[in-house]
Amino acid sequence: MRRDRSVGRLLTRAFGLLVALIVLSGAAETTALIMQRRVVDELSSHVQPLELANAEMxxxxxxxxxxxxxxLLTGDGQLLDTYHVARSSYAVTGRKLRDLAQDREAGRVSRQLQEADAWWVLAERQREAPPRSEAAAGYVTEGKRLFQQFAAENRAFDADLAGRVADLQERSARLSVVTTVVVVVLTLLAAVTAALAAVHVAGRITRPLARVVSVIDRRRSGELDLRADAGEGPIEIQAVAQAVNEMAERGDRIRRAEQDVARLRAAVRQLGYRIRAHLKVEDAIHEAVRGLAEIIGADHVLVRMAPGQTDVPPLVSLHDEHVGGVLKELADCDVGWLGLGDVWATDDPSAEADVQPPEAERHAWAAVGDGPVLTVAVGGGDERLGALTLIRDGGPGWTAVDVRLVESIAADLGRGVHHARLYEREQHLVARLQELDTAKNDFMSTVSHELRTPLTSIAGYVELLLDAEAGELEPPQQRMLQVIGRNTRRLRELIEDMLILSKIESGAFRTTRAPVDLVAVAEQVLAAIAPAAAKATVELRTEVERPLELSADAEQLDRVLMNLLSNAVKFTPAGGTVTLAARRGDDEVVLVVADTGIGIPAAEQQSLFGRFFRASNAIRQAIPGTGLGLAIVRTIVENHGGRIEVASAVGEGTTVTIRLPVQ
Amino acid sequence: MTVVLVADDDADIRDLVAFKLEQAGLEVVAVEDGQAALEQARAHRPALAVLDVSMPGLSGIDVCRMLRADPVTAGMLIIMLTARVQEQDVEGGFSAGADDYVTKPFSPRELVSRIQALLSRARA
Incomplete structure (x- = not known):
């Protein structure tokens, strides 16, 4: 069918037809020209000379x-001369006429000449007859008859020739018309053929070609499943569509392969993260072994650690049951032949010459199977930790991608093992520190316990003496016993504060945080401090916003408020005021304890939170204290991630501001 | 006369408490360890026992638990003396069945008044 025809053949036919039409047109015109020329030739070289000769005759x-x-009538000799001239002319004209005549005219010419000859015979006789004689007159009549016979022949011939001329002219005109018509028709035909061929070719080439181009464009813009229709249009376009489809297939294959590699890379990256996330060396190794078997595909995946590096067994395999079986020999092989960063793969052309597995290793591989082997060194930092080996029972060798990915996993494993070891060491250290901390706390607890028992005796007996249980005391004795009693109390407070400080300082992680209702804590502390304030005639004021919650250790917060408020009451003379204010700030709670007390000298405010520090004016005025209260407060606040500030002026008062994060 | 059992391994404290209680008009049986405390408690059936928590051998808490477990001594009033401020000690004391506790160092006056308060409440 036409659909299957090739564009080439189609174009050949169209152009062949065109050429044929043009040649035909040319031939027609040439033929017409030749024929016209023949008519003209006949007219000019034959018919017209004949006419002339005839007229001359x-x-x-x-x-x-x-x-x-x-x-004859006049006897004028001059006239006879004319006759003679005519007679000689006749011979010439007669010859001319005979020469010009062709077959078809020969009859008429010879008949005319016979008539003329007949007349001439008579004329010769006439000429010899005496002029103006009877005979002469008779000859004239006879001559006249003969002449008319000749003239009739001559006229008939002339008419014949005129008919020929008309005939030729008519042929010429007809030929001209026919030629014009033929040329016009042929030209039109050629034009139509050319137009049809153009339209047809456009339809048969441009449209299918445009479809193929659109397929290419749409593929380029992402419609990758699209294919050109290779069963449509001329075979050349079909071939183009076919080529486009083949290129698309090849592109898809390449892209699929790239996607596979990308997927593999992503899986390997994920595996790397998982390996590095493990905190135990053994877990990291097992993760690597399982992941590699799944991602890269190997029948045996095993990790051999260099001796003395970790606590894990010398060989960890995907299949534990193989360790004592087919892998037994391999387990005994030292991986020392692989340096840091070395790789060895079966049939790897790029393998470095100096990385050569020893005979024992090769032998051990052979015991596992005769498939391809890939071994990569595992290193952490600058240390050689061991080697990662993949063995296939058979099948394809390792691709460059496989090798690179396994190297990447080996690097991740190295880092993972390195980190896990560091972590294990750190855990060990933390455990040691915790043990030490517990020991210190136990010691502090024991010490304080051991100190309390003698203190109980001292304080108790001093109290008995002061209560006059052992008899009345003299005033100086009483004063002295009071000094002993006061210092016993101070010693007791010191022991308690030291114990608290030791507990609090033993690490922020012991601070147990929970939502705390600060209003409740404040009320509790205010209630506890109220008797002391009343005794000292110091007014307690509170400006606490409600509700006020934060995440903190309630017991420690209680201690902070207790220490600050008891300090404030202690250092405020009678008639003064102590104010506790608490409010919510941006993501923090602000606690303010302000007093109208004796204040702290500016030079000493820096050292205020140091252990055993006591302000000079407090010592001077013999206000008791351990010097640990604010150190405890600072430690607790810092454990909660808060800040503490002091503003104070001697004789005016002190304001302590604490900011604690809500979370 | 109301009998009070005092158990403390520290002789000075034992004497201090005994002296103060006798001054307050109570009869005191003083012992220096847990085992003796159990024996004396069974022998004298005191109305109240003052037990030091940390004693060699049986601790005050052990003695307290055993006294409560024995029907003969189960109704006895018990005050614990503790040198530790840790809550677990206090809780341990109460869960073992103590009626009150006093933290060392304590004021003898305060101890006596607590004992008298417990005794009068028990009589009422």
Whole structure:
């Protein structure tokens, strides 16, 4: 069918037809020209000379007859001369006529010449007849008859020739019309053929080609499943579509392969994260072994650690049951032949020459199977930790991608093992520190316990003495016992504060945080401090916003408020005020304890939170204290991630501001 | 006369408490360890026992638990003396069945008044 025809053949046919039409047109025109020329030739070289010769013949004979008749009638010799001239002319004209005549005219010419000859015979006789004689007159009549016979022949011939001329002219005109018509028709045909061929070719080439181009464009813009229709259009376009489809297939194959590699890379990256996330060396190794078997595909995946590096067994395999079986020999092989960063793969052309597995290793591989082997060194930092080996029972060798990915996993494993070891060491250290901390706390607890028992005796007996249980005391004795009692109390407070500080300082992680209702804590502390404040006639004021919650250790917060408020009461003279204010700030709680007390000298405010520090004016005024209260407060606040500030002026008062994060 | 059992391994404290209680008009049986405390408690059936928590051998808490477990001594009033401020000690004391506790160092006056308060509440 036409659909299957090739564009080439189609174009060949269309152009062949065009050429044929043009050649035909040319041939028609040439033929017409030749024929016209023939008509003209016949007219000019034959018919017209014949006509001329015929007319001349008539003229010669008419001259001869007229002059002969004149001579006969007049006897004028001059006329006879004319006759003679005509006679010689006749011979020439007659020959000319005979020469010009062709077969078809020969009959008429010879008949005319016979008539003329007949007249001439009579004329010769006439000429010899005496002029103006009877005989002469008779000859004239006879001559006249003969001449008319000749003239009739001559006229008939002339008419014949005129008919020929008309005929030729008519042929010429007809030929001209026919030629014009033929040329016009052929030209039109050629034009139509050319137009049809153009339209057809456009339809048969441009449209299918445009479809193929659109397929290419749409593929380029992402419609990758699209294929060109290779069963449509001329075979050349089909071939183009076919080529486009083949390129698409190849592109898809390449892209699929790239996607596979990308997927593999992503899986390997994920595996790397998982390996590095493990905190135990053994877990990291097992993760690597399982992941590699799944991602890269190997029948045996095993990790051999260099001796003395970790606590894990010398060989960890995907299949534990193989360790004592097919992998037994391999487990005994030292991986020392692989340096840091070395790789060895079966049939790897890029393998470095100096990485060569020893005979024992090769032997051990052979015991596992005769498939391809890939071994990569595992290193952490600058240390050689061991080697990662993949063995296939058979099947394809390792691709460059496989090798690179396994190297990447080996690097991750190295880092993972390195980190896990560091972590394990750190855990060990933390455990040691915790043990030490517990020991210190136990010691502090024991010490304080051991100190309390003698203190109990001292304080108790001093109290008995002061209570006059052992008899009345003299005033100086009483004063002295009071000093002992006061210092016993101070010692007791010191022991308690030291114990608290030791507990609090033993690490922020012991601070147990929970939502705390600060309003409740404040009320509790205010209630506890109220008797002391009343005794010292110090007014307690509170400006606490409600509700006020934060995440903190309630017991420690209680201690902070207790220490600050008891300090404030202790250092405020009678008639003063102590104010506790608490409010919510941006993501923090602000606690303010302000007093109108004796204040802290500016130079000493820096050291205020140091252990055993006591302000000079407090010592001077013999206000008791351990010097640990604010150190405890600072430690607790810092454990909660808060800040503490002091503003104070001697004689005016002190304001302590604490900011604690809500979370 | 109301009998009070005092158990403390520290002789000075034992004497201090005994002296103060006798001054307050109570009869005191003083012992220096847990085992003796159990024996004396069974022998004298005191109305109240003052037990030091940390004693060699049986601790005050052990003695307290055993006294409560024995029907003969189960109704006895018990005050614990503790040198530790840790809550677990206090809780341990109460869960073992103590009626009150006093933290060392304590004021003898305060101890006596607590004992008298417990005794009068028990009589009422």
């Amino acid at each position: 008539h003229s010669v004979l008419a001259d001869a007859q007229r002059s002969l008749r004149g001579y």
